[in-house]
Amino acid sequence: MPDTMHDTLHGAPHRDEHTGTATTGHEWDGIRELNTPLPRWWLYTFYACIAFSALWVVLYPALPITGATGLLGYTVRGEADADRAAQATAAEPMLARLRATEPEQILADPDLRGYAIAGGRIAFANACAGCHGAGGQGAQGFPNLADDEWLWGGQLAQVEQTIRHGIRAPDDDATRTSMMPRFVADGQLTTAQANDVSEHVLALTNRATDKAAATRGAAVFAENCVSCHGERGEGNREMGAPRLDDQVWLYGGDKTTILRTVSFGRAGAMPAWERRLDPATIRMLTVYVHSLGGTEPSVP
Amino acid sequence: MTKVQKPEAFAPDDRNQPLYADRVRVYPQAVTGTVRRAKWAVLALCLGLYYLVPWIRWDRGPDQPHQAVLVDMDKGRLFFFWIEVWPQEVYYLTGLLLLGALGIFAATSLFGRVWCGFTCPQTVWTDLYMLVERWIEGDRNARMRRDQKPRWGAADWGIKIGKHAAWVAIAAATGGAWVMYFTDAPTLVMDLLSFDASPTILGFIGLFTLSTYLLAGWAREQVCTYMCPWPRFQSAMLDDDSLAVSYRAWRGEPRGKARDTSAGDCIDCRACVNVCPTGVDIRDGLQLACINCGLCIDACDNIMAKLGRPTALIAFETVGNLAAAGTATCAIPPGPARCAPGMAARRPARLLRPRTWFYAAAMTTIGAVMLWAFVGRTDVAIEALRDRSPLFVRLADGSIRNSYTLKVSDRRHATDRLAVSVEGLPPGAAWQVLDRRDADANGRPLVETRADGVAEFRLFVTTAPEGRPEEESTPVRIRLVAPDGEAERAAVGTIFLRPRT
Numbered sequence A: 001m002p003d004t005m006h007d008t009l010h011g012a013p014h015r016d017e018h019t020g021t022a023t024t025g026h027e028w029d030g031i032r033e034l035n036t037p038l039p040r041w042w043l044y045t046f047y048a049c050i051a052f053s054a055l056w057v058v059l060y061p062a063l064p065i066t067g068a069t070g071l072l073g074y075t076v077r078g079e080a081d082a083d084r085a086a087q088a089t090a091a092e093p094m095l096a097r098l099r100a101t102e103p104e105q106i107l108a109d110p111d112l113r114g115y116a117i118a119g120g121r122i123a124f125a126n127a128c129a130g131c132h133g134a135g136g137q138g139a140q141g142f143p144n145l146a147d148d149e150w151l152w153g154g155q156l157a158q159v160e161q162t163i164r165h166g167i168r169a170p171d172d173d174a175t176r177t178s179m180m181p182r183f184v185a186d187g188q189l190t191t192a193q194a195n196d197v198s199e200h201v202l203a204l205t206n207r208a209t210d211k212a213a214a215t216r217g218a219a220v221f222a223e224n225c226v227s228c229h230g231e232r233g234e235g236n237r238e239m240g241a242p243r244l245d246d247q248v249w250l251y252g253g254d255k256t257t258i259l260r261t262v263s264f265g266r267a268g269a270m271p272a273w274e275r276r277l278d279p280a281t282i283r284m285l286t287v288y289v290h291s292l293g294g295t296e297p298s299v300p
Numbered sequence B: 001m002t003k004v005q006k007p008e009a010f011a012p013d014d015r016n017q018p019l020y021a022d023r024v025r026v027y028p029q030a031v032t033g034t035v036r037r038a039k040w041a042v043l044a045l046c047l048g049l050y051y052l053v054p055w056i057r058w059d060r061g062p063d064q065p066h067q068a069v070l071v072d073m074d075k076g077r078l079f080f081f082w083i084e085v086w087p088q089e090v091y092y093l094t095g096l097l098l099l100g101a102l103g104i105f106a107a108t109s110l111f112g113r114v115w116c117g118f119t120c121p122q123t124v125w126t127d128l129y130m131l132v133e134r135w136i137e138g139d140r141n142a143r144m145r146r147d148q149k150p151r152w153g154a155a156d157w158g159i160k161i162g163k164h165a166a167w168v169a170i171a172a173a174t175g176g177a178w179v180m181y182f183t184d185a186p187t188l189v190m191d192l193l194s195f196d197a198s199p200t201i202l203g204f205i206g207l208f209t210l211s212t213y214l215l216a217g218w219a220r221e222q223v224c225t226y227m228c229p230w231p232r233f234q235s236a237m238l239d240d241d242s243l244a245v246s247y248r249a250w251r252g253e254p255r256g257k258a259r260d261t262s263a264g265d266c267i268d269c270r271a272c273v274n275v276c277p278t279g280v281d282i283r284d285g286l287q288l289a290c291i292n293c294g295l296c297i298d299a300c301d302n303i304m305a306k307l308g309r310p311t312a313l314i315a316f317e318t319v320g321n322l323a324a325a326g327t328a329t330c331a332i333p334p335g336p337a338r339c340a341p342g343m344a345a346r347r348p349a350r351l352l353r354p355r356t357w358f359y360a361a362a363m364t365t366i367g368a369v370m371l372w373a374f375v376g377r378t379d380v381a382i383e384a385l386r387d388r389s390p391l392f393v394r395l396a397d398g399s400i401r402n403s404y405t406l407k408v409s410d411r412r413h414a415t416d417r418l419a420v421s422v423e424g425l426p427p428g429a430a431w432q433v434l435d436r437r438d439a440d441a442n443g444r445p446l447v448e449t450r451a452d453g454v455a456e457f458r459l460f461v462t463t464a465p466e467g468r469p470e471e472e473s474t475p476v477r478i479r480l481v482a483p484d485g486e487a488e489r490a491a492v493g494t495i496f497l498r499p500r501t
Helices: A005-009 A040-059 A076-099 A103-108 A110-127 A156-165 A191-204 A211-224 A255-264 A279-293 B012-016 B034-055 B091-111 B114-119 B121-137 B140-148 B154-180 B185-193 B199-219 B221-227 B230-236 B295-307 B319-329 B336-344 B354-375
Strands: A023-028 A031-034 B069-072 B077-080 B083-085 B244-247 B314-317 B380-386 B400-410 B417-423 B430-433 B446-448 B453-462 B473-481 B488-497
Touching: A076 A110, A076 A279, A103 A110, A103 A156, A103 A279, A110 A279, A110 B453, A156 A279, A191 A211, A191 A255, A279 B400, B034 B069, B034 B114, B034 B121, B034 B154, B034 B185, B034 B295, B091 B114, B091 B354, B114 B121, B114 B230, B121 B140, B121 B154, B121 B199, B121 B221, B140 B154, B154 B185, B154 B199, B199 B221, B244 B319, B295 B314, B319 B336, B380 B473, B380 B488, B400 B473, B400 B488, B417 B453, B446 B453
Parallel strands: none
Antiparallel strands: A023 A031, B069 B077, B077 B083, B244 B314, B380 B400, B400 B453, B417 B446, B417 B473, B430 B453, B473 B488
């Protein structure tokens, strides 16, 4: 019986009878480890790897310590910046062509159009998808860009204008502005009048629940709403006033929502992207938005 | 069965067995014979193909590469004679890799590690390097004598430097040929000669030159024994009917002098060990380091022929036959008398058995699927990607619209105009391809394909304002047809979805 730890680990000289191979002397529960010697170059390769890793720690930022930046001064961020700069240089000729070409002409050129849609898709995901959704489907208060309802006009030039200057953007003088008044909150209408005019708006799409109220609301509508939304609720793009006679509702077309809109107003906002994106990107976004739902043909 | 010689059961110095072993240099001797000739033929074929294939020209028309076999990374195309593979068809590579793996499994279960011994690049290039080594340095004994000299003279140094220079030259040709599969070969050679080659290309040539020189010149059998995983699981492929290079111990043991009438046929001349490129003794039986190259067969056959004894003491033989012959001859005293009954006890190797049937069936299936996929390829193809956000759009007049991105790919090297036709629409629904204003005689919009590329179009399908489709999902078929006609070039099925409520 071995009486020391050393003898336990390094037992009597032994050769495995089945294979004829010497054992290391290590034994666990009667199982002995065969000693199949590694080639010495393998050992040297191991040492070389250790030396390589030591060199790596000296040259590159390998330790989670502030200041351990490595002698080469390499950073992943720096490499990414260099990549981006290289890509920007490579993209510049195409971007210059985009800046010099009107959106309609971009659509007619398969190369430019493909480039603009591919670039616009990425820019849209970065800048627009947060509100308008990944595919431009919009959400309550954020217009669907794939449908055929355009608050401020759906021609390419109008879409580009909206992207550049935004809607109710506080820092842009050319931004699109209009005001849906807070009719009840500001005391211009009573709650009863608001109810009546909401019924009238429902009646424009044949959905009135109270015919008498709707009839009463027609007068309220004529007095307060027609100037922006038009006599039959056909909307006015100059004012960004939505159509009320169709089936697309930015905030919702049920009576509760309409009543809330009449009572407390609406003032959705969109940033002016001209200050954050370059003209070529805005043009690519215009073309991409066009590809979503076709926008509207330009006036000949 | 005669017991193969094994080391002593115990050795007094085993306690001091080192954990690391110095490399035992292998000095393979030249050998002639059938197997050697077969190996030369395979080597000439493999290396000939490897070095020459990039130089085969193939006319594909203007602005297209004229190289028969080319992996064009920039264009994302693989050219193989008349075949052009696009990146999205990488499943062909998967199929080829599967076929390759199953092919090696099948070959191993039939004939042992013939892949290792005959066709593995490590073996082929090592063989070439050993040939050059013999030409420059001399055969086994001359090389051993030189390496054992305490001091080298000028001639020794010259020979050694000459050998390594020749090796590096072969390695550079190997690295250069590799790069030629990825760039135009004549252009590359001109660039190299005029020192215009890009740093990337030089880097890759350098990398493959270095790895060839190290692996075939220095590492050699160490690659097979210590680096390659294949020897480790070869046992799973072999069974009693696999033909592998084997020593017929029932005939050879016990070893003795040629004139010793009580000994077996093996005269322990070590010719089989001397020619072995991995330095193993085949008489120890099937082992990890044996690459099944069969050179020991030639070496032994030459000796047996000189002695006037039957050849094939070492041969491609099955484990089952070794055992059968051993049993049949154990009662016969060692010597020539064992030969005939031992050979008679053998039976032909069963090449067709469940294992090989399975490999054959799997390879046939994969090959058939690949062939079917390949034959079904068309010049023009169309894919329809349905917009998923939003699934559908409600327009101002209450109609429902689905939007699709059509991807039209054209393998030909010229653009074509094709008419789009959409079928199976819900009643009253209309459709348009965005921004396509030209139409054919039947009023179908025309789209222009992109030569050797993919063109994208947007398709909108819109129901009538009150025309709600019956089903929530309506199958729709989008076809590309020849303008003014009905000849279909490509078609794809998709669906039209309406809101559930």
